[in-house]
Amino acid sequence: MPDTAPRQSAAAVLTAALTGPIATKQDNPALPTAPEEIASEARSAWEAGATVVHVHLRDANGLPTADLDVARRVVGLISEACPVLIQLSTGVGLGVPFEERSRLIETRPAMATLNVCSMTFGAGEFLNPPDGVRRLAVRMRELGVKPELEVYDTGHLDVALALHAEGLLAEPLQFSLVLGVRGGMAATPENLVHLVHRIPAGAAWQVIGIGRANLPMTAIGLAMGGNARTGMEDTLLLRRGVPASGNGELIERLAGVARALERPPAELEETRQLLSLPARAAAPSTV
Ligand code: KMH
Numbered sequence: 001m002p003d004t005a006p007r008q009s010a011a012a013v014l015t016a017a018l019t020g021p022i023a024t025k026q027d028n029p030a031l032p033t034a035p036e037e038i039a040s041e042a043r044s045a046w047e048a049g050a051t052v053v054h055v056h057l058r059d060a061n062g063l064p065t066a067d068l069d070v071a072r073r074v075v076g077l078i079s080e081a082c083p084v085l086i087q088l089s090t091g092v093g094l095g096v097p098f099e100e101r102s103r104l105i106e107t108r109p110a111m112a113t114l115n116v117c118s119m120t121f122g123a124g125e126f127l128n129p130p131d132g133v134r135r136l137a138v139r140m141r142e143l144g145v146k147p148e149l150e151v152y153d154t155g156h157l158d159v160a161l162a163l164h165a166e167g168l169l170a171e172p173l174q175f176s177l178v179l180g181v182r183g184g185m186a187a188t189p190e191n192l193v194h195l196v197h198r199i200p201a202g203a204a205w206q207v208i209g210i211g212r213a214n215l216p217m218t219a220i221g222l223a224m225g226g227n228a229r230t231g232m233e234d235t236l237l238l239r240r241g242v243p244a245s246g247n248g249e250l251i252e253r254l255a256g257v258a259r260a261l262e263r264p265p266a267e268l269e270e271t272r273q274l275l276s277l278p279a280r281a282a283a284p285s286t287v
């Protein structure tokens with residue numbers, strides 16, 4: 001009997017979300033917060049198979065910040081540590097004002113997140129006002145910063161597609177499907193399948209699973225042909241009761257899943273192609 005099952009032989013882009021804005025060293029002492037720690041974790045993730053790092057910034061007290069000097073320092077240290085591609089978070093942290101968060105793209109990262117809707121986010125509120133989101137999308141397009149469209153619920157996908165229909169987003173689109181945030185979609189295979197079916201042809205997409213959903217949701221996403229993200233922003237545990245020793249360990253496990261599914265982790269140049277990034281990084285910031 002011939003094997004007619006669809007094959008997923010293409011490489012998968014693995015992204016490491018190194019620290020996020022919410023967890024603290026009390027939650028897991030391996031969480032990187034200082035710029036040097038974040039750069040060292042970027043290198044561990046790179047060595048384990050990640051070609052993109054998603055970066056949040058912390059101040060000297062370990063709190064989320066959108067400080068441009070901290071951004072330049074962290075990006076500089078990561079670039080010295082390894083050639084990984086850097087995606088800055090414009091989500092930053094729940095208490096940081098939207099306009100401050102938006103200024104981060106003036107440092108001209110290759111990629112940055114674009115959160116298209118406001119929402120309840122765990123115990124807090126994540127504010128992304130429609131006019132601000134439109135301005136940020138326009139500015140990202142002007143600067144050549146590739147937006148990663150963060151989709152925490154089905155309506156967020158509609159808003160992202162409406163921004164695209166207005167001509168505010170360059171093709172090909174790139175989506176993160178985030179499952180398991182309290183206030184967003186529950187982490188169920190049905191929710192993921194529903195969203196994947198609605199992603200426009202030619203767009204890149206990755207799965208983000210929060211907490212205990214991290215491994216199952218990313219595994220399903222890889223099996224469906226998507227890219228995947230893990231890291232200490234998404235889960236502090238390797239498995240129930242076992243804290244992750246760092247981002248490298250989480251990426252190593254995800255790379256193993258990807259290889260088992262015949263989706264080997266993408267190399268750097270493959271990643272640039274799969275995400276339609278220019279061959280070289282954007283010009284350094286003069287801001
Ligand atoms: N943790 C939230 C504030 C992003 O990086 O752009 C959402 C977030 C999104 O982290």
Ligand code: ZN
Nearest residue numbers: 020089091233
């Ligand atoms: Zn983030």
